[in-house]
Amino acid sequence: MPIDVLLGLQWGDEGKGKVVDYIAPKYKVVARFQGGPNAGHTLVMNGEKHVLHQIPSGIFRPDTINVIGNGVVLDPAVFAKEVLALEVKNVEVKENLFLSNRTQIIIPTHKLLDRASEASKGEQKIGSTLKGIGPSYQDKFARQGLRLGDILSADFDSRYEALKLAHISLLDGSGFDQQELNEMETQFFESLEKIRTFKVVNTEYLLNDCLQKGQSILAEGAQGAMLDIDFGSYPFVTSSSTTAAGACTGLGIAPRHIRKVIGITKAYCTRVGSGPFPTELNDETGEKIRKAGQEFGSTTGRPRRTGWLDLPALKFANMVNGTTEMLIMKGDVLDCFDEVKVCTAYHNEAGQVSEELHYDMARNISRPILHTLAGWPEGLASADSWDSLPSNFKSYCLFIEEKLGVPISFISTGPGREQTIVK
Numbered sequence: 001m002p003i004d005v006l007l008g009l010q011w012g013d014e015g016k017g018k019v020v021d022y023i024a025p026k027y028k029v030v031a032r033f034q035g036g037p038n039a040g041h042t043l044v045m046n047g048e049k050h051v052l053h054q055i056p057s058g059i060f061r062p063d064t065i066n067v068i069g070n071g072v073v074l075d076p077a078v079f080a081k082e083v084l085a086l087e088v089k090n091v092e093v094k095e096n097l098f099l100s101n102r103t104q105i106i107i108p109t110h111k112l113l114d115r116a117s118e119a120s121k122g123e124q125k126i127g128s129t130l131k132g133i134g135p136s137y138q139d140k141f142a143r144q145g146l147r148l149g150d151i152l153s154a155d156f157d158s159r160y161e162a163l164k165l166a167h168i169s170l171l172d173g174s175g176f177d178q179q180e181l182n183e184m185e186t187q188f189f190e191s192l193e194k195i196r197t198f199k200v201v202n203t204e205y206l207l208n209d210c211l212q213k214g215q216s217i218l219a220e221g222a223q224g225a226m227l228d229i230d231f232g233s234y235p236f237v238t239s240s241s242t243t244a245a246g247a248c249t250g251l252g253i254a255p256r257h258i259r260k261v262i263g264i265t266k267a268y269c270t271r272v273g274s275g276p277f278p279t280e281l282n283d284e285t286g287e288k289i290r291k292a293g294q295e296f297g298s299t300t301g302r303p304r305r306t307g308w309l310d311l312p313a314l315k316f317a318n319m320v321n322g323t324t325e326m327l328i329m330k331g332d333v334l335d336c337f338d339e340v341k342v343c344t345a346y347h348n349e350a351g352q353v354s355e356e357l358h359y360d361m362a363r364n365i366s367r368p369i370l371h372t373l374a375g376w377p378e379g380l381a382s383a384d385s386w387d388s389l390p391s392n393f394k395s396y397c398l399f400i401e402e403k404l405g406v407p408i409s410f411i412s413t414g415p416g417r418e419q420t421i422v423k
């Protein structure tokens with residue numbers, strides 16, 4: 001049986017949590033393959049909102065196995081809080097969750113390093129969530145990180161101390177608050193005690209056994225293609241492989257098992273943090289989208305930057321991911337417009353028209369060429385099928401499909417599980 005990969009095609013926050021929860025019943029396993037507590041996957045059930053940061057979005061389905069893969073960087077303190085918040089709601093976590101022993105651990109000093117690194121960048125700061133993501137992936141690739149399996153070994157504390165001291169020597173120049181670190185460490189070690197009671201295993205065997213038995217797997221991506229360490233708007237990106245290839249390295253699954261790559265996009269664009277954003281609207285229209293879409297970060301609460309849909313960026317994301325179908329989210333947010341715009345190409349700095357993303361988007365400003373389409377002020381709320389959607393919204397979807405050459409398989413008309421239309 002196959003593995004399907006579900007991922008964001010933009011700068012994150014596309015609505016992956018809702019989609020995973022909606023399609024989870026089709027899969028035996030939901031597995032996170034990259035990122036960490038920088039993610040915030042929002043699910044709305046019976047009007048109640050839940051935000052998951054590191055635990056896969058299949059956790060609300062009692063028959064689903066959830067896996068935190070080796071490609072993730074896990075903050076134990078955030079994990080312990082997430083578990084508690086779920087247990088309070090009577091969600092069965094311990095039974096249905098498996099953690100890879102190869103998953104890198106975010107230690108308290110990673111967060112201090114993240115903060116110091118951002119502060120040192122001044123105007124050029126990335127707008128990181130400051131959750132320690134960059135420094136922990138740095139340690140992974142410098143081959144000095146600590147992994148979840150290590151917390152079970154007798155020499156863990158001494159290895160922790162050595163890494164912490166190495167970090168402190170880097171931090172010395174920028175200074176840090178020892179009292180704050182002590183508090184973070186207390187929480188960290190308490191959280192490790194909690195994790196020791198969970199199933200920390202060789203998840204690559206578990207996942208490949210599931211495939212052998214004919215059980216299907218959904219790989220749940222975090223962030224989005226435009227934040228990918230290689231293909232995103234570098235250096236304004238996150239530190240992991242957010243694209244489909246990341247599912248193989250982040251879970252230990254061979255590429256030949258991938259069947260579908262399900263790409264999620266909003267009907268417009270948002271970005272949180274700094275960096276290039278060709279279709280950004282720094283005006284009333286942008287504000288209107290932010291308000292209607294409640295575009296505020298689910299992890300940091302920061303207002304998200306907003307703009308029109310960017311087709312060249314989506315085309316690039318579809319290309320590097322091999323997207324087999326797209327899901328359109330939040331079309332209802334654009335209900336308030338009589339007409340909507342879509343970027344179909346860019347004017348580059350030399351004034352030429354191009355549909356290609358520049359490798360260095362940050363230093364090579366692309367001005368969007370916008371195409372106008374009629375809006376759907378009658379709204380999406382009452383639609384319950386493709387046929388009952390406003391005809392202008394259907395034209396909008398068909399325009400996107402035609403320009404990108406990838407089919408749209410379903411459309412979300414609101415935050416709830418039930419507000420979903422299969423096309």
Ligand code: IMP
Nearest residue numbers: 012038039127128129133237238272273
């Ligand atoms: P970091 O991964 O926290 O270091 O952040 C790097 C960049 O990615 C920043 O611009 C963040 O705002 C952005 N980012 C990280 N995680 C997410 C996410 O889950 N959604 C949207 N943006 C994110």
